Amino acid sequence: MSGKTALITGVTGQDGAYLARLLLEKGYTVHGVKRRSSSFNTARVDDIYVDPHDENARFFLHYGDLTDSTNLIRLVQETQPDELYNLGAQSHVQVSFETPEYTANSDALGTLRLLEAIRILKLEEKTRFYQASTSELYGLVQETPQRETTPFYPRSPYGAAKLYAYWITVNYRESYRLHASNGILFNHESPLRGETFVTRKITRAVAAIHHGVQDTLYLGNLDAQRDWGHAKDYVEGMWLMLQQDEPDDYVLGTGEMHSVREFVEKAFAHVEKSIEWRGEGVDEIGVDRASGRTLVKVDPRYFRPAEVDLLLSDPAKAREKLGWQSTTSFDRLVQEMMDSDLQVILTEQDRQGRYD
Numbered sequence: 001m002s003g004k005t006a007l008i009t010g011v012t013g014q015d016g017a018y019l020a021r022l023l024l025e026k027g028y029t030v031h032g033v034k035r036r037s038s039s040f041n042t043a044r045v046d047d048i049y050v051d052p053h054d055e056n057a058r059f060f061l062h063y064g065d066l067t068d069s070t071n072l073i074r075l076v077q078e079t080q081p082d083e084l085y086n087l088g089a090q091s092h093v094q095v096s097f098e099t100p101e102y103t104a105n106s107d108a109l110g111t112l113r114l115l116e117a118i119r120i121l122k123l124e125e126k127t128r129f130y131q132a133s134t135s136e137l138y139g140l141v142q143e144t145p146q147r148e149t150t151p152f153y154p155r156s157p158y159g160a161a162k163l164y165a166y167w168i169t170v171n172y173r174e175s176y177r178l179h180a181s182n183g184i185l186f187n188h189e190s191p192l193r194g195e196t197f198v199t200r201k202i203t204r205a206v207a208a209i210h211h212g213v214q215d216t217l218y219l220g221n222l223d224a225q226r227d228w229g230h231a232k233d234y235v236e237g238m239w240l241m242l243q244q245d246e247p248d249d250y251v252l253g254t255g256e257m258h259s260v261r262e263f264v265e266k267a268f269a270h271v272e273k274s275i276e277w278r279g280e281g282v283d284e285i286g287v288d289r290a291s292g293r294t295l296v297k298v299d300p301r302y303f304r305p306a307e308v309d310l311l312l313s314d315p316a317k318a319r320e321k322l323g324w325q326s327t328t329s330f331d332r333l334v335q336e337m338m339d340s341d342l343q344v345i346l347t348e349q350d351r352q353g354r355y356d
């Protein structure tokens with residue numbers, strides 16, 4: 001048992017849920033920040049939640065928000081974390097074009113608020129800090145593959161907010177000798193991925209089409225290419241960064257790139273459908289070779305005002321210094337997400353049946 005204490009912002013998100021599990025397995029006491037919501041928002045961590053009255057409870061949830069500095073200072077003071085993982089963020093790139101100011105407040109200033117909380121409370125010697133930085137920093141890529149030294153060129157309010165968060169983390173490390181590290185993580189997915197990110201949107205839709213409860217999958221840019229890994233691997237990398245003697249910044253990725261179109265093909269192949277692409281641009285469609293049915297259409301609504309065309313990592317530094325590497329292949333990732341969503345859609349249908 002490590003006996004250490006961790007505080008995680010964004011614990012109700014995909015990565016928060018995997019990281020909380022990992023730290024509990026390692027013997028940590030884990031405090032997570034959840035937002036007040038009018039409906040339940042803890043589904044991803046419900047299975048690790050233990051009644052706090054239980055004397056063996058090591059996982060605790062606290063209300064909080066990255067836009068509320070008094071709340072953050074109090075939570076850091078009360079929990080006195082050895083490790084603070086800042087995973088909370090308005091994390092959807094497209095949504096950041098709709099809510100740019102809020103995104104800057106939570107993603108950029110939220111990071112500053114946490115760093116200041118550590119400083120105000122004089123926890124610089126005790127609390128190690130992890131910042132959830134992102135490959136979106138590279139945006140309009142200046143070099144391929146992207147590594148720690150590749151210049152940044154963000155292409156969205158989200159990317160710009162995360163750029164501030166990246167540099168303020170570096171600045172606090174250099175100014176106040178904080179053990180603060182940036183994980184520059186490339187896209188990572190899982191069955192717990194938010195439903196509006198492209199991979200999960202695809203696996204959910206393919207499962208729903210397979211079960212006959214959806215006709216068409218509408219997507220935006222099919223040509224976008226991403227370096228997709230599994231979230232479970234990546235939270236291990238976050239933890240490793242905070243176990244190093246010296247803080248530093250690391251790229252985590254698979255070193256492999258695939259297009260959205262390829263992801264669609266793989267997902268349909270899982271339910272034994274072969275997709276043929278016809279037409280071009282906004283008129284492109286994906287047709288089921290066997291039945292001739294159109295299953296995929298392009299909807300320009302999902303095009304972004306500025307797009308990040310491709311992202312490909314060079315994770316050599318993490319491999320050499322942390323001994324970290326991605327272990328889940330693209331095929332296995334799609335397979336795991338498809339297997340899960342084929343079940344999830346059925347369960348949702350059952351539930352609906354009960355309310356009808």
Ligand code: NDP
Nearest residue numbers: 010012013014015065066087088089091106132134187188
């Ligand atoms: P999710 O969107 O799944 O989770 C985000 C979490 O942040 C949720 O718990 C959400 O709460 C919480 N949150 C949002 N706004 C606030 C706020 N104002 N105050 C407090 N909490 C807030 O993201 P992921 O788990 O996928 O990503 C984790 C982090 O890593 C994010 O910072 C993301 O930007 C970054 N990142 C993610 C990558 C990926 O591929 N997944 C790659 C690189 C970086 P709620 O559940 O209530 O919405």
Ligand code: GDR
Nearest residue numbers: 091093134135136186187196197198199219220221224302
């Ligand atoms: P991204 O993930 O923007 O890379 O950010 P997302 O899955 O949203 O998009 C990936 C690519 O797919 C294209 N795309 C679509 N995207 C969505 N969401 N919906 C669609 O219908 C669609 N059609 C095509 C997008 O244009 C894009 O090129 C994720 C988030 O987790 C960030 O928080 C994180 O920092 C980065 O990954 C690394």
